[in-house]
Amino acid sequence: MCYNDSIMDFGSPPLITKKGMAEKIEQPQKTFFFERLDGNIFCVGEEAAWNIYSGKSQTVGWRVAPPKLIGTSDGKIAQQAIIEARAIFEKEGLAAAQEHIREGQRLEQEEAIKHPEPPRNFDRVDNYGRPTRMEELR
Amino acid sequence: MAVTTDPFTGADLAATISETWTSIVNEKTFNDTVLANFITDLSSFATEGSDIFHVPNFYTNALTVSTQSTQGAEITTAGPAQVDTTLTINVHKYVAWIIGDLDLQQIASRYDVNEIYAREAVKLLTESLEQAIAALWSSITTNVIGDTATVLSDSEIRSALSKLEILKYHLDECAFFAHPYVYWNQLHAVVKYYQQYSYGPANEPGAVRTGNFGTAGYALNFKGYLYGVPVYTTSNIVSGLQTYRNMLLHKRAFGFATQTRGGNTVRVQMENSIRNLGMLTVVDIIYGVAVLREEAAVLLNASSAFVGS
Numbered sequence: 001m002c003y004n005d006s007i008m009d010f011g012s013p014p015l016i017t018k019k020g021m022a023e024k025i026e027q028p029q030k031t032f033f034f035e036r037l038d039g040n041i042f043c044v045g046e047e048a049a050w051n052i053y054s055g056k057s058q059t060v061g062w063r064v065a066p067p068k069l070i071g072t073s074d075g076k077i078a079q080q081a082i083i084e085a086r087a088i089f090e091k092e093g094l095a096a097a098q099e100h101i102r103e104g105q106r107l108e109q110e111e112a113i114k115h116p117e118p119p120r121n122f123d124r125v126d127n128y129g130r131p132t133r134m135e136e137l138r
Numbered sequence: 139m140a141v142t143t144d145p146f147t148g149a150d151l152a153a154t155i156s157e158t159w160t161s162i163v164n165e166k167t168f169n170d171t172v173l174a175n176f177i178t179d180l181s182s183f184a185t186e187g188s189d190i191f192h193v194p195n196f197y198t199n200a201l202t203v204s205t206q207s208t209q210g211a212e213i214t215t216a217g218p219a220q221v222d223t224t225l226t227i228n229v230h231k232y233v234a235w236i237i238g239d240l241d242l243q244q245i246a247s248r249y250d251v252n253e254i255y256a257r258e259a260v261k262l263l264t265e266s267l268e269q270a271i272a273a274l275w276s277s278i279t280t281n282v283i284g285d286t287a288t289v290l291s292d293s294e295i296r297s298a299l300s301k302l303e304i305l306k307y308h309l310d311e312c313a314f315f316a317h318p319y320v321y322w323n324q325l326h327a328v329v330k331y332y333q334q335y336s337y338g339p340a341n342e343p344g345a346v347r348t349g350n351f352g353t354a355g356y357a358l359n360f361k362g363y364l365y366g367v368p369v370y371t372t373s374n375i376v377s378g379l380q381t382y383r384n385m386l387l388h389k390r391a392f393g394f395a396t397q398t399r400g401g402n403t404v405r406v407q408m409e410n411s412i413r414n415l416g417m418l419t420v421v422d423i424i425y426g427v428a429v430l431r432e433e434a435a436v437l438l439n440a441s442s443a444f445v446g447s
Contacts, residue, residue, distance in 0.1 A: 022323070022445050026380055040279055043378050048273040056229055057273055058428035067276070078379045082443045098287040101443060105286055105379055123231075 021086050021097070028075030032119055033112045034067035041070065041109065049119040050131075071112030072119075078108040161248050168261040170359045172370040173271040176313055177387065178430060180225060180395035181403075189228070191395060193430050195221035227397045227426035231266055233259035238416040252408065252419055259421035260404045265374065267394065267403075270427045272315075272374045274392050275383040275437055277429040281305075284439035286381040289324040289446050290316070292331070298386040298436040299365055307388045307434055313368040317375035317382040320440045321361060327446025331364070380442045388434035394427040 032049035035041050044052065051057040055066055081104020089097035120131040148155065180191050199218035206213065235255060237245075245251055281301045283294050295314075302312060316325065330336040332345040345351055345362075351369055352362030361369040367386070376383045398405045404423045411418040429435075 020445050022443055026377065026442055029378075031379055034276070036279065038279065042276050044273070044276055044376065045378055047269075048276070048376060048378075051270065051273055052276065057270070057276070058224075058226060058426065075379060082380055085443065098285070098441075101287040101380075101441065102285075108379060 021082075021089050025079060025082050028079040031073050031075045031078075031108065031112065032069060033071035033073075033109055033116075035070045036067045042067070043109070043112075046119045047122045050122040053119055054121075054123070069116055069118065071109065072115060072117040073108050073112035075108065077111055078104045080104065081107070159246055159248070163249065163254060165254060166258050166261070168265055169268060169372045169374055171264055171268060172359050172372050173268050173315060173374070173392075174264075174394060175358070176315075176370070176389055177271060178390055178393040180393050181397070184227060184395045184397040185401065189226055191225045191227075191426075193223045193225065193393065195223045195431075197431075223428075223430055225393050225395055225426050225428035225430070227395055227424060229270065229426060230422065230424045231263055232420055232422035233262055234418070234420040236411065236414055236416045236418045238414070242417055252417060256406050256408075256419060256421060259419075260406065263404050263421060263423040267396070267423065267425050267427070268372065268374045270425070271392055271394060272372070272376050272383075272385075274427060274429050274435075275376055275385055277432060278385070278435045278437040280433040281436040282439070283436060284384075285441070286379065286439050287441050287443070289327070289444045290320050290384065290438055290440035291324075292328045294438060295325075295364055298438055299367065301436055302386065302388060302434070305433055309365075309367055311390075312386060312388045313370060314364060314384070314386050314438075315370050315372060315375060316361075316384045316438075317377065317440075318371045318373055319442060320375075320382050320384055321369070321371045323445040324440055325364075325369075325446075377442060382440045382442055384438040384440055386436040386438060388431065390431045391429065391435035392427065393430040394425060397424045397426075398422065399424070 030046050031043045032046065032053075033041055033043045034049070034052060048057070049069070052067055053069055057066075078101075081101050085097040085100045085104075088100050122131050125131055180193070183191055196218075198221045201216050201218060204214050204216075237251065242251075281298070283298050283301070284290055298314075299309060299312075303309060325331065326345060331351060334340065334344055342352075348362075350362040351364050359371045361371055363369065375385075396403050404421060406419070406421045408417060408419045410416075
């Protein structure tokens, strides 16, 4: 076995990866939930949702029905769960924090299903990448 | 001896202090194109028209092996149904602007404003193609690894590779595509990836020195290899509900085709528009993206709420 001793780092941390909470939490974004034909549910941001909703994002196969829009939410419940998970992480550890985040994502989905709302049309956007409607420009 | 009592101030000299517009401009930053450079490009089939491109699927229903248990008996033949997989070119995007002749004449000659904006527009449209490809993650259902509340781990990387190999895909035709957050904050926390004794040849600099899984540079967002499979980063990897949707792709997993008039991926057109008394520039792209072999992709979920350390 040949090791280059000059590069080896004998003072390295133990071979266990510590996991910590990120310092910065992403801003909540409007989230759209879709259900596939097989019943699986997934969520995406608004522009991706528009591509799926408008049929531009193509899945495998010939004339396969696109995923169905089943819910829309503002993403705040999941974000709040992550904020709360920081304290849980400190007191109860990683597993409890992760479970709290998963629960937040479940609640976000439950809330979203109460009020499905189509995404805005991203085929036409303004200088800031925001969707626009022709009638609003006149 | 008298001292000076009334030195000039900047305000006194304002009429003669000049300002200089440098030849340096700070342009918008973009990801390098990595997804479109890797997946199956059907553009060559689109040059002579058509909107739908068929890639017949012979693998979902494949031939089967029979045993001739009774010598001389009539054989059983197989007739597996083929599956028609298609890619439709259905997206036409553009960026357009016009600068009036008066303004165009008065802009400092050292700035080729139209060229700078044209360069930006080309990259914007190329990124829109990359984003459309990255958005195909939502079609991946067969191979899904990773939790929306955990970091991406080494075991998940190995699990992804094993899934594709079990499905008999050649790993030398695959590549990882990770969000930079995941690459730097999670993958680089995997100790074995930067410890000299585990990452590879003793005479090669490691990940801490190169920032890279291997000795390669950062060109085209290529970040070296994990278990022999190339790793690319792009911030076009989709994020939703604080989860990054990284992918391990075989090159046949996704496909795209461009059909922009003129034959290039992106077309830039400029004209002196008499009607508007200005210079009109329009940059456009026509494309379609589709999943061609869904099970040839692995979705690697990674929470953005955690960092490895």
